Amino acid sequence: MTVRIISATDVRSIFTPRLALESQREAFTRLGAGEAVQPPRLLVPGPGSSVSFCYSSRIARDAPAVSKFGSVNPANAARGLGAVHSVITVLDAETGAPRAIINGDSVTELRTSAATTLAMQQLAPSAGTVLVVGTGAQARAHLAAFAVTHPDAELRLFGRNPSAAAEIAAEHGAAAQSDLEQAVRSADIVVLCTSSLTPVIEDAWVTDGTTVASVGSFAPDRVELPPSLLGRATVVVDHRPSALTDSGPVVDAVASGAVDPDQIVDLGAVLTGAATLDRARTDVTAYLSVGVGVQDAAAAAMILAAAEERAVGARIDLDQ
Numbered sequence: 001m002t003v004r005i006i007s008a009t010d011v012r013s014i015f016t017p018r019l020a021l022e023s024q025r026e027a028f029t030r031l032g033a034g035e036a037v038q039p040p041r042l043l044v045p046g047p048g049s050s051v052s053f054c055y056s057s058r059i060a061r062d063a064p065a066v067s068k069f070g071s072v073n074p075a076n077a078a079r080g081l082g083a084v085h086s087v088i089t090v091l092d093a094e095t096g097a098p099r100a101i102i103n104g105d106s107v108t109e110l111r112t113s114a115a116t117t118l119a120m121q122q123l124a125p126s127a128g129t130v131l132v133v134g135t136g137a138q139a140r141a142h143l144a145a146f147a148v149t150h151p152d153a154e155l156r157l158f159g160r161n162p163s164a165a166a167e168i169a170a171e172h173g174a175a176a177q178s179d180l181e182q183a184v185r186s187a188d189i190v191v192l193c194t195s196s197l198t199p200v201i202e203d204a205w206v207t208d209g210t211t212v213a214s215v216g217s218f219a220p221d222r223v224e225l226p227p228s229l230l231g232r233a234t235v236v237v238d239h240r241p242s243a244l245t246d247s248g249p250v251v252d253a254v255a256s257g258a259v260d261p262d263q264i265v266d267l268g269a270v271l272t273g274a275a276t277l278d279r280a281r282t283d284v285t286a287y288l289s290v291g292v293g294v295q296d297a298a299a300a301a302m303i304l305a306a307a308e309e310r311a312v313g314a315r316i317d318l319d320q
Contacts (some may be wrong), residue, residue: 003098006313008106014306017148020114027298032268035060036294041242043219049074051219057293064093066297068104074195090300100304111299113141115238116213117149119287120189122270124211127153127188133200134193135159135168138215142191143172158183181205192216192224199226206284213287223248231258233286234279236265242290250288
C-alpha cells in the first residue's frame with residue numbers, strides 16, 4: 001500500500017489562502033445542503049488543560065473518508081513548542097486503503113482562518129477595521145486570510161506579549177495595539193485566536209454593530225467570550241450540533257437561558273440561503289467556530305489533488 005506523505009512545506013506551497021477559502025466555501029455549502037457526512041467530534045481530555053481530538057468526515061457520501069487526529073497542549077509554550085499538533089489521514093473512497101498522510105497543523109491554520117473570513121464575508125463584508133487578538137499560529141493565519149477577503153480593511157493585532165505582537169503585526173502590514181479595551185471598542189470585526197479558559201474581552205467593550213468571532217472556544221471549558229455577550233447578539237456557528245455541546249460560550253449561554261438554542265444559526269444555512277439573518281446595523285453578531293471534520297475533508301481533497309498533479313510529497317510503501 002503506497003501512501004503520499006505531504007509535509008507542512010508541501011501544504012503551504014499548494015494550499016494558498018485563496019484556495020483555502022474556496023475549500024471552506026465548498027465544505028460549509030455541502031454541510032448546509034445536507035450532502036456531507038459529519039459524525040460528532042471525539043475529545044479525549046489529557047493532563048492539565050490539554051485535550052486530544054479526532055475529526056472525521058466525508059464531503060459527500062461517495063467521497064474519501066478523512067480523519068484528523070491531534071492535540072491541544074497550552075503548556076507547550078513553556079517548552080518552546082506549538083500548542084497544536086495533528087495529522088490528517090485520507091482513505092481511498094472505494095477501497096478504504098490509506099492514500100495520504102498530511103501535516104495537520106498547516107491545514108488547520110489555513111482552513112480555520114479561511115472559515116472565519118468566509119463567515120465574515122457573509123456577516124461583515126464591508127468592515128473597515130479588523131482586530132485579531134492573539135500571537136499564535138491562528139493569529140498569523142487570520143491576518144493573512146483577511147488580507148484576501150477584506151483587502152481594504154485596516155488590520156490590527158493585540159497580544160499579551162507586546163514584542164511578539166509588534167513583530168507579527170509588522171509581518172502582515174497590521175498595526176499593533178497596546179490597549180485591548182480601546183482596540184475592541186473601535187473595531188468592526190474582533191477575532192479571538194486564543195485557547196483561554198476565561199473571557200478574553202468584556203461584554204461592555206463590544207459596541208453596537210460589531211461582529212465578534214471566537215476561534216479558540218473549541219471545547220466546553222474554553223470560554224473566550226463572556227456568555228452574556230451572546231445574549232444580546234445574533235449567534236452564528238460553524239456547526240450547530242457541535243456548538244451546542246462543545247463551544248464553551250454557547251454551552252454556558254444556553255444553560256443560563258441567555259440564548260435560545262433554536263435561534264442559533266448555522267453558517268452552512270446562511271451560505272445555502274436556508275436561513276436569513278434579520279439584523280439591524282446596530283446589532284452585535286457573534287460567530288463561534290468549534291471546527292468540524294468536513295473542513296478538513298474539503299481541504300484534504302484539494303491538497304491531495306494538487307499534490308498528485310504536481311508530484312508533490314514523498315511516496316512510501318507501508319507494506320514494506
